[in-house]
Amino acid sequence: MILDSLGMFDATAAFPEQVAIAADAATEVLASAVLPAHDDIQHVVVVGMGGSGIAGDVVREVAGPLMAVPVVVHKGYGVPNFVDETTLVVAVSFSGNTEETLESVADAAMDGARVVTVSNGGALSELAADWGVPHLPVADGIPMPRAALGALAVPPLLLLERVGLFPGGRSWVDAAVTQLHRRRDALINEGNEAQVLAHRLGRSFPLVYGGNGLGGLAALRWKNQFNENAKVPAFYNQLPEATHNEIAGWGQDGDVTRQIMQLVLLRHDFEHPQVMRRFDLVVDYLDEVVGAVHTVAAEGDGMLAQLLDLCLFGDMASLHAAVEQGVDPGPIPVLDDIKRRLAEPVE
The missing domain is CATH 3.40.50.10490 (Glucose-6-phosphate isomerase like protein; domain 1)
Structure with a gap:
């Protein structure tokens, strides 16, 4: 019997559907979102950590080569010094409560950047509501950030398409869904x-x-x-x-x-x-x-x-x-312990 307390096998097998759902949800939100004009953006910065941060890497490697402006992925506190009102900053956090990402997006906002957030609720979505900036939601039911690659990476790609920086982005997503169905069906036997x-x-x-x-x-x-x-x-x-x-x-x-x-x-x-x-x-x-x-x-x-x-x-x-x-793939106790200890007051 396989020990899988968080349902990681099922979540991974649902990857094609996750990508499709994320695309539809992002498209709906972006249709009415107030976004900067193409000509007003000189650089794009995606901030995020861990399983959320890799969404920025996807944007850089897939959309970046086809874009007329640079894409920078920032993993850590703060933001690069060049961030200003000509920067589109996309803050990605599965939980919405990632310490480094919250500090980064706050600094970006203070620098005048145009901000869009991606999360499954948390403080990040609350900041988006307070600031009146677009928020792209991550679907419920995904057990861990590392099982949410599609849900986290697809919204920024479609955002860039909507701004005019990544034409044809939805067609790339649809092609990916088609292939993921093929691969998933071959890997569940x-x-x-x-x-x-x-x-x-x-x-x-x-x-x-x-x-x-x-x-x-x-x-x-x-x-x-x-x-x-x-x-x-x-x-x-x-x-x-x-x-x-x-x-x-x-x-x-x-x-x-x-x-x-x-x-x-x-x-x-x-x-x-x-x-x-x-x-x-x-x-x-x-x-x-x-x-x-x-x-x-x-x-x-x-x-x-x-x-x-x-x-x-x-x-x-x-x-x-x-x-x-012979291990349960879901829990990551050492990472949870690090977060807990960092949240403790310094003596």
């Missing part, structure tokens, strides 16, 4: 690819590499999900960067790393040709110093579809890894 990969990883630590920013973000997502769901160390990097530094650190202790680490390569259709060649070289150099090399190839039409496709595969693999480890 016994003996599916994600389950097989988790079994092959066993008790080893995943080292996940992706290509360019898109694959690198997918690799980061895999790392985070293995950390939180399976409660195991996991590591990530992206090409070409890893072939300029990290790869030099492998080999010296290959007799050790071979026993404890396995390499997972995340591939997609938008890799630079030289990045494709670098993947082959990475396998040549690391094949003897890791326990195994696995490859997961993205499917779907467009960058968003392929990114979320890789993320769904990794989410399911991390849940099956939790089963392999």
